[in-house]
Amino acid sequence: MTPSNENELTQAVLQRLEGAGDPRFAEIMRSLVTHLHAFIREVDLKPDEWMQGIEFLTAVGKACTGQRQEFILLSDTLGASMMVVMLDQLRATAHAKGSQRMTEATEATVQGPYYWEGAPELPLGANLSEGVKGEPTFYSGRVTDTHGQPLAGALLDIWSGDGEGVYDMQVEGSGMAARARIRTDDQGRYWFWSIRPSFYPVPVDGPVGRMLDGMGRHPNRPGHIHMMVSAPGHARVTTHLFVANSPYIESDAVFGVRPSLIVDFEQHAAGQAPDGTAQAAPWWSAHYDFRLEPQH
Template sequence: MRNLNEVTITQAVTASLAGCEDARLRGVVMKLVEHLHAFARETKLTEAEWAKAIAFLTAVGHITDDKRQEFILLSDVLGLSTLVVAQSHAKPEGCTEATVFGPFYVADSPQYAQFDDIANGARGEPCFVGGQVRSLDGEPVAHASIEVWQADEEGHYDVQVPEADGTVTHRARGRLHTDADGRFAFRSILAEPYPIPHDGPVGKLLEALGRHPWRPAHLHFMIEAPGFETLITHVFRDGDRYLDSDVVFGVRSTLVAQWVRHEPGTAPDGSPVDVPFYTLDYDFVLNRAAAAVPA
């Protein structure tokens, strides 16, 4: 392992992994080393450039906390999140497609009943969302868990706007369950386009690359049911100007839906609404888990 040079260093590093008993870990790190070294050789990476890269990654780490995940943002804007999702969640035709998770999911979100208002004071025009969760063969999926979260009309998720004492009031976020027929319904607010957080190192990277930070309007969904693969996806608002330039590359044509505008009147839940409101109807089709597929 002495007198290594730019040609022999890669083989020396990969040979040093021989003692790793975890075959998958050994294989992944080996390929990572090979590709990183190949990248450095191909680009003729300089010490100064590598120092800037280290400083950038250090800044990403410093700004990351339990409310802001800059590393996920970095993965998202480089398309790596979408690539990993695409190769990890191939589904039969007809199933709802998966897309990126995003950095603003919160575990243990508030529980709601059918037709409840999950906006909980979030600012935005009223929107009533409903649909059905089914299996690929058309059977309704009863009592499926549905988690939904979204930004408000100013483009902020609840975790981005804590109270003065630092606590977070959950708004435009919640969990509900489908009924016996697989149907769900809730009230929220109209989805609007918004920029990802771009006041940190990822934002500076986007600016340097001549890219915008905007995401098209969407709702996040995570749907879980026994015997089915968990679905993590978005539903995007048709007509949004950023559908073809989503900064995190998450749009799928099958996930684009129409939000329908209504004049003041009676909402789908029977309640009176004295301002214009929107409705979104979207059905989800789950893929059965491998162990649940009949032989």
């Protein structure tokens, strides 16, 4: 088929997928081609604009290194990563319950670029923030299933930046800091000390930073601590706890905030903390209960 107009062109490209070996790949590419062509026609994309797009994507690829994934950053800042996270959790839930919408399991959000596998396993009550800048915060709560049954020995893989929003991985030659794996006790309870995380900007010295600038957008993420929570027989959830009232809580640059993940951090005067420790300086507390979906 030799297309003589725009509709026929799209059809010709779609027809050319009929020999694809993997039906799922063909399905994805059919939708991609359809939307790509529709986008170009909808905005009547001009040749110089097309070339700017080519140059932008090329620069994004060139900015990717072992330490930096600019395409993930692009996906994050366009809300595409968060869409994939939302759909993934919807799918898991629909499968588990035969229903449309999850109402109970802890909501997921983006993993982000700073996960570091193999954080040290520390005992309950440990302080993750030895030598890390920031205000001390006592984190506590429970891990249960979606019926409220406590999950003993559930694993919390925890990471965050410091109190100024800087992650260990961003510091040349740094070892792990503000990271640990902690297991719940026999009543599903967890507690540990770390710092109160600060907002911070995503990297803006590359093409995605220029894109955000053109969009008139700031590059900041509100303060948050990452948790990957898992227990045998249950769906793992990768999520954050966000600091209520953190700057940018209403406008996360990567659209990761979900109302259910916003936690009030309460400030306390120096004195005795819930775990019996004596705190010489003012400290914060944050309480959150995680609920995991049973796996089928």
